Amino acid sequence: MKNFFKKHWLRMAGILVGALVGYIYYHYVGCLSGTCPITSNPYRMMIYGALVGYLLFDLFSSDKKTKDAKQDIQQ
Incomplete structure (x- = not known):
């Protein structure tokens, strides 16, 4: 389990940061009319x-x- 987190920590950080930015976008910019399929719902935007x-x-x-693979191609 510890190896998994060491190997994929950057991807997991991307998921967390992306979800946070998605919620912030929904909160400040989101669609007020409710007709926008993605930005009108906080869960979808996250x-x-x-x-x-x-x-x-x-x-x-x-x-x-x-x-x-890159090293094999260069050689």
């Missing part, structure tokens, strides 16, 4: 934000397999 946060933070995470 899920959308968590997904975007995960994908964004995943760009900066490095895996050993990826490093090994």
Whole structure:
């Protein structure tokens, strides 16, 4: 379990930051009329934000397999 958190800490941080930013976006910018499918509901916006946060933070995470593959290509 400890290894899992060490390996995926950046992705989990992305989920948490994304969900927080999603809620903040809903609170300050969200749709007042209720006709916007994503931004009118705080839960949907938090899920959308968590997904975007995960994908964004995943760009900066490095895996050993990826490093090994890049080294093989360069050689």
